[in-house]
Amino acid sequence: MKRTIxxxxxxxxxxxxxxxRLLLIHYLRxxxxxxxxxxxxxxxxxxxxxxxxxxxxxxxxxMFAVQAEGRNVVTIEGLAANGTLDPIQExxxxxxxxxxxxxxxGMIMASKQLLERNSSPTEEEIRHGLEGNLCRCTGYQHIxxxxxxxxxxxxx
Amino acid sequence: xxxxxxxxxxxxxKRIRRREDPRLITGTATYVDDIQMPGMHHxxxxxxxxxxxxxxxxxxxxxxAHPGVVAVFTGIDTASVxxxxxxxxxxxxxxxxxxxLARDRVYFAGHPVAVVVATDRYIAxxxxxxxxxxxxxxxxxxxxxxxxxxxxxxxxxxxxxNTAFTFHQEGGDVDKAFAEAxxxxxxxxxxxxxxxxxxxxxGVVAEWHSGDKALTIHSSTQIPHLLRTLVAQMLGLPENRLxxxxxxxxxxxxxxxxxYAEEALMGFVAMKIGKPVKxxxxxxxxxxxTTQGRGHVDYFEIAAMKDGTILGLKLKLIQDLGAxxxxxxxxIPTLSxxxxxxLYKFQNIRADIIGVFxxxxxxxAYRGAGRPEATHGIERMVDILAAELKMDPAEIRFKNFVSxxxxxxxxxxxxxxxxxxxxxxxxxxxxxxxYEKLRAEQAEARKQGRLLGIGISTYGEICAIGPSPATxxxxxxxxxxxxxxxxxxxxxxxxxxxxxxxxxxxAQIVADELGVDxxxxxxxxxxxxxxxxxxxxxxxxxxxxGGTALYFALQDLKAKIKKFGAxxxxxxxxxxxxxxxxxxKTGKSKTLAEIAGASYRAMKLPPNTEPGMxxxxxxxxxxxxxxxxxxxxxxxxxxxxxxxxxxxxxxxxDCGKMINPLLVDGQVHGGVAQGLGQALWEQAVYDENGQLxxxxxxxxxxxxxxxxxxxxxxxxxxxxxxxPLGVKGVGEAGTIGCSPAVVNSVVDALRPLGVRHIDMPLxxxxxxxxxxxxxx
Numbered sequence: 036m037k038r039t040i041x042x043x044x045x046x047x048x049x050x051x052x053x054x055x056r057l058l059l060i061h062y063l064r065x066x067x068x069x070x071x072x073x074x075x076x077x078x079x080x081x082x083x084x085x086x087x088x089x090x091x092x093x094x095x096x097x098m099f100a101v102q103a104e105g106r107n108v109v110t111i112e113g114l115a116a117n118g119t120l121d122p123i124q125e126x127x128x129x130x131x132x133x134x135x136x137x138x139x140x141g142m143i144m145a146s147k148q149l150l151e152r153n154s155s156p157t158e159e160e161i162r163h164g165l166e167g168n169l170c171r172c173t174g175y176q177h178i179x180x181x182x183x184x185x186x187x188x189x190x191x
Numbered sequence: 192x193x194x195x196x197x198x199x200x201x202x203x204x205k206r207i208r209r210r211e212d213p214r215l216i217t218g219t220a221t222y223v224d225d226i227q228m229p230g231m232h233h234x235x236x237x238x239x240x241x242x243x244x245x246x247x248x249x250x251x252x253x254x255x256a257h258p259g260v261v262a263v264f265t266g267i268d269t270a271s272v273x274x275x276x277x278x279x280x281x282x283x284x285x286x287x288x289x290x291x292l293a294r295d296r297v298y299f300a301g302h303p304v305a306v307v308v309a310t311d312r313y314i315a316x317x318x319x320x321x322x323x324x325x326x327x328x329x330x331x332x333x334x335x336x337x338x339x340x341x342x343x344x345x346x347x348x349x350x351x352x353n354t355a356f357t358f359h360q361e362g363g364d365v366d367k368a369f370a371e372a373x374x375x376x377x378x379x380x381x382x383x384x385x386x387x388x389x390x391x392x393x394g395v396v397a398e399w400h401s402g403d404k405a406l407t408i409h410s411s412t413q414i415p416h417l418l419r420t421l422v423a424q425m426l427g428l429p430e431n432r433l434x435x436x437x438x439x440x441x442x443x444x445x446x447x448x449x450x451y452a453e454e455a456l457m458g459f460v461a462m463k464i465g466k467p468v469k470x471x472x473x474x475x476x477x478x479x480x481t482t483q484g485r486g487h488v489d490y491f492e493i494a495a496m497k498d499g500t501i502l503g504l505k506l507k508l509i510q511d512l513g514a515x516x517x518x519x520x521x522x523i524p525t526l527s528x529x530x531x532x533x534l535y536k537f538q539n540i541r542a543d544i545i546g547v548f549x550x551x552x553x554x555x556a557y558r559g560a561g562r563p564e565a566t567h568g569i570e571r572m573v574d575i576l577a578a579e580l581k582m583d584p585a586e587i588r589f590k591n592f593v594s595x596x597x598x599x600x601x602x603x604x605x606x607x608x609x610x611x612x613x614x615x616x617x618x619x620x621x622x623x624x625x626y627e628k629l630r631a632e633q634a635e636a637r638k639q640g641r642l643l644g645i646g647i648s649t650y651g652e653i654c655a656i657g658p659s660p661a662t663x664x665x666x667x668x669x670x671x672x673x674x675x676x677x678x679x680x681x682x683x684x685x686x687x688x689x690x691x692x693x694x695x696x697x698a699q700i701v702a703d704e705l706g707v708d709x710x711x712x713x714x715x716x717x718x719x720x721x722x723x724x725x726x727x728x729x730x731x732x733x734x735x736x737g738g739t740a741l742y743f744a745l746q747d748l749k750a751k752i753k754k755f756g757a758x759x760x761x762x763x764x765x766x767x768x769x770x771x772x773x774x775x776k777t778g779k780s781k782t783l784a785e786i787a788g789a790s791y792r793a794m795k796l797p798p799n800t801e802p803g804m805x806x807x808x809x810x811x812x813x814x815x816x817x818x819x820x821x822x823x824x825x826x827x828x829x830x831x832x833x834x835x836x837x838x839x840x841x842x843x844x845d846c847g848k849m850i851n852p853l854l855v856d857g858q859v860h861g862g863v864a865q866g867l868g869q870a871l872w873e874q875a876v877y878d879e880n881g882q883l884x885x886x887x888x889x890x891x892x893x894x895x896x897x898x899x900x901x902x903x904x905x906x907x908x909x910x911x912x913x914x915p916l917g918v919k920g921v922g923e924a925g926t927i928g929c930s931p932a933v934v935n936s937v938v939d940a941l942r943p944l945g946v947r948h949i950d951m952p953l954x955x956x957x958x959x960x961x962x963x964x965x966x967x
Contacts, residue, residue: 056313065312070225071218073441075390076474080888083390111218124216128208131853134861135690136215137390137441143216162896169888171390171442172690174860174925175896 040104044069045113053100059093060084062100063110071111071140075169082168085141086110092148094141094167111140114147123147123185132181134172142168146182155186202699202709206853209695210714220439223394223411224471231396232261234460234470235315236453237305237322238480239297242331242550242881243344246295246304246324254307254321259314262464263322264456265305266294272459273425275452275515278417278663279522284356287347287548289515291425291452291459297326298346298514299550300882301479303452308460308468331550333877335511336488338547346514346548355512355546356521360528362603363539368503372494376576381950382487382564384511384875385868386885387557388893391441392472393481395454397461405432406458413443413687414727417664418450419719425455426462433458437717440689444865445556446481447689448729449518478886483875484557486511487524487564493572494539499580499587503539504531506568510546513553519560520553521546522663526561526653532602533569534613534651534819535591540603550881556729558865559923562652563930567951570648570931574938575947584647584935585621589614592649606653608817609919615907616821616843617649623841623903624823637943642828643838646936647821650928654846654920655816655913656730667811668732669725670741672701672748674804676791678770678784680707682714685725686737691858691922693733696850697741700916704745705752706770707783723807731818731920734850739914740810747806754797755786755804816911816919820844822863822932828940833959835871835937837900842928844904847911847919855921859904862925864894869926870933872898874952941965 037052044067051066058077063069063086072095075081079097086095087109114121123146126132133139142165149156149164156164161182162175170178214220251263275289293304305322309315330344337343338353345351369375396409406428412418412435419435426433440447453470460468472481490507510524528542559566577587592613593600600608629645636643659666669685680701686693698712715721726732749767756772757765764775773780786804789795793802825839842859849855872892876884885891910917930951937953938946944965949957 054313061312064225065227068227069218070221073222073391074224074471075392075441076888078474078887078889081390081474111216115217120216127216128212131208131857133212133215134692134857135390135440135442136211136220137222137439139215140218158901159897162899165896169390169893169895171388171444171865171893172861173857174862174864174894174902175899176860176902177857178896 038101040101042103042105043107045109045116055099055101057100058096059098059100059103060095063095069110069112073137073140075137082145083138083141085144085168087144087148092145111143121147122188123150126181126185126188130177130181130184132173132177138168138170142170142178149182150186150189154190156182202702203850205851207695207699207851209692210698211692211694222391222439222441223396223409226396226409226438228398228467231467231469232308232310232464233312233315234457234468235307235319236303236470237319239293239300239302239304241297241326241328242300242333243329244297244326245329246293246297247327248325249305250323251305254318257314257318257321259310260307260318261310262308263305264460266290266292269456269459270294272455276421276450276518277516277520278518279516279520281356281358281521284521285350287515291456299552301476301552306456306460308464331881333549333551333879333881335509335547335549338549339545346550353548355548358525358544360604361541362605363503365503365505365539365541368539369494372502373497374579375492375494376572376579377492378572378575378948380489380491380568380571382485382567383951384486384554385484385557385873386478386875386891387444387446387481387484389442389444389446392474392477393447393451393453394471395457396467396469397457398467399461399465401465405434406461407434407436408454408458409436409438410454411440411447412437413447413689413729415687415717415719416685416725417727418454421450422455422458426458434720437687443689444558445484445560445729448556448727449482474888475886478891479883480552482517482553482555484554485564486554489564489568491568491572493576495576497580499582499590501535501537501591503537506531506542508542508544510544511549511551511554512546513549513551515553517553517555519663520555523554523556523561527565529604529606530562530565530651530653531569531604533566534593534649536593537591538603551877558862558926560730562923563927566650566927567931570650571934571948574935578947585617585626588617588647588649607814609814609911609913610909611817611819612907612909613649613819616819616845619905619907620821620823620841620843623905624825624839642830642940644826644936644940646824646826646932646934646939648928648932648935649821650819652818652924652927653815654731654818654923655735655812656732657815658812665726667726667809668736668740669723669807669809670737670744671723671805671807672741672744674748674783674787676788678782678787679711680705682712682741683722684714684716684737684741685722686733687717687725687727688733689728691728691733692851692854693737696734696854697738699850700738700741701745704742704749705783706768731922735816735914735918735920736810736812738916738918740808742915743810744806744808747808748804751800751804752783752786754800755790756781758795758797759786759789812913814913816847816913818844818846818919818921818924820924820928822928824932824936826936826940828937828958830962833955833962835953835958839903840900841903842925843907844921844924845907845909846921846924848908848917849906850918856904858921859925860902862923863902863929864899866926866929867933868894870930870951870953872952
């Protein structure tokens with residue numbers, strides 16, 4: 036019953052035999068060993084598992100690994116692969132936009148997508164754009180600051 | 192924006208970005224579910240669908256036959272494991288026996304009944320459905336007041352009144368106060384059950400080392416050492432054969448300040464199968480089976496004179512305990528009683544708690560743990576009293592505050608408030624919102640029919656929990672500081688931070704005390720094989736107690752550094768500063784690395800001095816600390832929809848001396864978010880059969896980014912005299928200050944409609960109905 040999938044993750048080619056029911060998040064975490072994306076709900080509500088699939092932010096708990104066949108996946112581990120932090124990672128650090136850090140990989144991926152779609156978002160646009168990602172620690176204020184700071188840096 | 196660091200700069204008090212963050216922002220941190228081990232198995236737990244039922248029969252045959260399943264255990268198999276512990280003790284407390292798996296009866300929906308162990312997490316979940324259990328459902332009760340009524344179903348058949356304990360506390364002369372009062376105001380106020388919802392659910396990985404007869408448990412917990420002591424007892428293991436490792440923990444908020452059935456169960460499973468086993472709680476399980484917070488029905492009476500002077504307060508507190516006592520369940524409402532005086536000087540208090548069993552998951556600590564409930568009550572009562580007397584809510588508070596020259600202040604509940612200037616945060620908050628102008632704007636808005644509200648809360652806290660006599664398991668904290676032979680510094684703290692940032696704030700303290708670069712300091716925590724012993728992180732205690740233990744260990748080492756420095760320099764008169772020991776006469780000096788290295792080589796030793804450069808300090812606090820503050824919330828209610836808009840949120844907090852104000856702001860924001868969640872959106876809803884209706888994130892509304900207002904955060908800084916750092920604690924402040932300010936604001940908005948009180952959460956539906964009722 037297993038199927039073969041070929042896909043690119045963080046710039047590397049992977050081929051695996053997987054069960055059709057295997058969720059992409061479990062594939063990434065348990066088989067590929069990329070444990071940066073987290074599982075906070077398995078019901079697509081919390082966003083901790085957010086990764087980019089062909090450039091679009093996707094909650095990887097609501098996608099099967101077989102659906103990623105031929106796709107290009109980027110996880111949090113792919114952002115600073117060359118050793119240099121992405122501006123959004125740097126901004127989360129500078130602005131204290133994380134506490135326990137569990138939502139952070141998903142929050143950063145969602146924030147990155149938000150900035151790709153809107154390079155200078157207003158506070159309201161940031162808050163709306165991150166509605167799919169829950170954080171229980173920060174009250175979101177420093178996350179809003181981080182997205183603003185990253186926008187300013189990238190735009191500068 | 193964080194500042195950059197230079198070596199000789201003082202770091203305490205600076206906004207410094209965290210040392211924890213590089214691993215967290217790159218996805219390379221290790222949480223429990225990130226642990227993989229060779230031969231690791233996966234566990235899935237079968238839970239009762241009924242809130243109350245007898246278990247008539249259990250068949251695991253089909254599950255065991257399922258390919259990939261290696262074991263199934265039921266309550267019969269685990270009967271030898273000791274009960275889930277209750278650490279709290281109260282006179283006459285009834286403690287139900289709490290098996291790790293139910294044997295013949297289940298007491299709440301979600302009660303664990305069996306565990307499947309398989310080679311794969313999907314297979315374990317599949318096989319759960321193959322276990323056959325015959326239940327005989329029984330009547331259940333989920334509402335604590337209904338549980339107290341005559342003829343209610345008995346949660347535990349041996350105690351038909353559903354009463355786990357009653358508790359009475361009294362100070363001053365309450366009867367006299369109420370007899371002399373010119374006005375007495377009464378109100379029933381509820382603090383609804385809340386679901387803590389740490390983003391990381393609970394999880395356990397257990398590994399049995401059969402040759403050593405030793406067990407390692409990795410658990411997402413706030414209390415690794417207490418967990419080790421208690422789980423070793425449950426499993427009958429020598430304590431020194433159990434190692435608990437707390438990897439990265441994705442939030443706790445009190446819900447991981449516990450010892451859970453699953454932690455012992457995974458240890459049991461690992462010992463039985465001889466392989467590592469992992470259990471990760473699903474979000475649904477987290478909602479049904481992890482402890483919840485609050486669950487109060489409070490009947491308040493306040494006695495006062497017509498000029499607003501408060502004379503006394505009475506409280507009948509009905510605490511929904513749930514079906515069992517978890518670690519601190521019965522102790523939580525006693526904290527509410529201690530907190531009842533708030534910031535006010537009245538000296539007459541009477542409180543009666545009734546602890547009630549219900550067929551629900553147990554309540555226990557949740558951010559604030561008893562203190563938000565009390566603060567919500569007293570701050571609502573003061574507002575209701577002000578409205579009754581037609582007084583300004585700020586004025587009545589100023590009139591009743593403990594004055595700044597009366598510290599330490601002894602309360603009617605037996606506390607000694609350490610320090611405070613309670614008027615200052617309120618003055619600052621009033622200035623920030625331009626209060627008088629704002630009231631004029633409100634009057635104008637009301638003329639136009641707009642529902643604009645201004646809400647104030649002035650809260651106090653009991654933090655740095657706490658002195659050992661006041662806590663069930665010791666209230667001290669420990670620190671070991673090791674200056675390595677090369678001069679770098681390793682700190683092992685008994686606190687167990689999980690997002691609070693002590694890897695950074697403790698490094699700041701070390702850098703200042705020893706004059707070393709912050710990058711040369713490593714703070715280690717959460718491994719019982721590495722850290723001496725500790726209590727953990729909860730009750731806003733990490734820095735106030737753990738940081739103080741660190742401070743004293745550093746003082747020991749500074750003295751030792753000077754002894755070795757004097758020996759190396761051949762001087763009697765040396766100074767140690769900025770990481771260098773200097774001979775005051777010759778000006779010659781030795782670096783910390785040279786001194787530390789010499790202390791380990793030990794070619795020569797100062798008199799009566801041991802080799803090495805290590806100090807361990809256990810610090811017992813002489814008192815709690817008492818942070819305080821004032822929050823002002825401006826709201827506007829939409830008449831047509833009942834929707835509440837928060838127009839401004841001002842939080843002025845005094846948490847004593849701030850080690851890192853950037854982290855303090857983060858704590859305040861997060862605390863306010865959870866307070867706002869309670870005030871406006873969150874509620875654990877059980878139906879009459881004890882089924883959790885708000886059992887998923889789809890139905891339980893924790894705040895999203897778009898729901899949060901901008902928080903205007905400010906501070907006053909009144910050092911605590913309880914510890915040499917002057918810190919008080921800030922983890923719970925935002926939550927405690929928030930909910931009464933929000934409800935006071937919305938009640939103020941609706942005052943023209945004759946509204947006097949609203950219970951949380953203030954959902955649009957509830958508000959809309961109130962508006963409709965008023966206009967009907």
